[in-house]
Amino acid sequence: MNDIPLSILIGVLVLLLLLSAFFSGSETALMTLNRYRLKHLVKQKHRGATKAHQLLKRPDRLIGLILLGNNFVNILASSIATVIAIRVGGDEAIPAATAILTILVLIFAEVTPKTLAALRPEKLAFISSWVYAPLLKVFYPIVWIVNTISNVLLRIIGVNPKKAKIDSLDKDELKSIVSDTDHLLPARYQNMLLSILDLESASVEDIMTQRKEIIGIDLEDSVEDIIEQLRNSPHTRLPVYKKNIDRVIGFLHIRSVLAQINHTEFDKQSITDSLSKPFFIPASTSIHKQMQIFKTEKLRIGLVVDEYGDVQGLVTLDDLLQEIVGELVAEEPDIKMQKDGSYLVDASVTVRELNRVTHWDLPTEGPKTLNGLIIEYMETIPEPGTSIKLHGQIVEIIQRDENTVKFVRFHPEIETP
Structure with a gap:
């Protein structure tokens, strides 16, 4: 190299630094590509994205090629820098040249290109993929040897590269x-x-109308009371039972009897003749599965039962849809935000509904209602005025009856200075 002009050596060193920057930046760009956007661009037949996608199917080969090139140019740059240092200042200049080259590589061939690639990966990744695709074919034997040795070492420590899940x-x-x-x-x-x-993780038990809140028609009531209930009912479908909801005999679509209730011959038999069969749902049924069942069976309402067949609650198709469209169609009368930032809450509300409205993270694995959650936490029915910290939220009991909590207030968390 003593016959090569110093200017050419410096020019080659600069070129090698640029190549090192390319290898470093393209590695970061390809590895930080958004895989889902990349797949979208492949479907749009973007040629650069298609090349990059093919290369990333075997990341071990791609990384092997990039590191092979990057290490080669860095080692060659170090050798040329040593030659330049000796020719300029003798052996004493080698440590200074090493320090200068380290700084140049760090700034211009590592930090800057990698930062740029991390911020704007697509442009560099798609351009570099056109370079790496033919290079991989040319240097495949060397890359294969390097990857084989590397994969053997990985298997020794219990890692199988071929079984690694990517993009999951x-x-x-x-x-x-x-x-x-x-x-x-x-x-x-x-x-x-x-x-x-x-939907898959939640069950109908999480969203059902609780047993004590089910509105239905008791055939033990007088005909006059039943007619009054039919006229004033806010619901179009009601369960019909004898004495208690566990003895349900069917569902009544109010529209089917509205025309008859003004006739003198209207009686309880008219109701039973208009009933559809009762439909029972195991409490553990997922919301997603129940939507499919309602669709298949062409139903809109069902009674939720436990493992003993006792009725626990009622679920309608509207309840299931509300789990998805919630705020678009549903009011939140049971959860009212006050001017001071607190929430006045009906304790019969489900924990899932409370979490959905307030964006809290109260546990949903145990009791399904706020009342049940409070009673489980306190192990008693607390008196009005009692304040507790319930899973990170400050709760004040406002009203209770003999066996349940009726209303509570969630106070905003006090920020300490």
């Missing part, structure tokens, strides 16, 4: 992605998507 998301990760789309989706659509993702 679990439900919680997908929910995090949806939650981070504030700039793309309105909050109500975000809530709908998150509700859909929760």
Whole structure:
């Protein structure tokens, strides 16, 4: 190299630094590509994205090629820098040249290109994929040897590269992605998507109308009382039973008897003749599965029963749909936000509904209603005026009756200075 002009050596050194920057930046760009956007671009037949996607199918080969090139140019740059140092200042200049080259590589061939690639990965990744595709074919034997040795070492420590799962998301990760789309989706659509993702993990027991709140027709009542109930009912379908809801005999669509209730011959037999068969739902049935059952059976209402066949509650198709579209169609009369930031809550509300409205994270694995959650926590029915910290939330008991909590107030958390 003594015959090569110093200017050419410096020019080659600069070129090698640029190549090192290319290898470093393209590695970061390709590895930080959004895999789901990449797949979308591949479907759109973007040629650069298609090349990058093919390379990323075997990331071990791609990384092997990039590191092979990067290490080669860095070692060659170090050798040339040593030659330049000796020719300029003798052996004493070698430590200074090493320090200068380290700083140049760090700034211009590592930090800067990698930062740029991390911020704008697509452009560099798609361009570099056109370079790496033919290079991989040329240097495949060397890359294969390097990867084979590397894979053997990985297997020794219990890692099988061929079985590694790439681009897989679990439900919680997908929910995090949806939650981070504030700039793309309105909050109500975000809530709908998150509700859909929760359908499989929630059961009908989480959203049902509780047994004591079921409104139905008791055939033991007088005909006059039944007619009055039919005229004033806010619901179009009602369960019909004798004495208690466990003795249900069917469901009545009020529209089928409205025309008859003004006739003198209208009696209880007219009601029983208009009933549809009762439909029972195991309490553990998932919301997602129950929606499919309602669709298949062409039903809109069912009674939720426990393992002993006792009625626990009632679920309608509207309840299931509300789990998805919630805020778009449903009012929240049981959860009222006050001017001071507190919430006045009917304790019969389900924990899932409370979490959905307030964006809290109260546990849903145990009791299904707020009343049940408070009683389980206190192990008694607390008196009005009692305040507790319920899973991080400050709760004041406002009203109770003999066996349940009726109303509570959630106070905003006091910020300590």
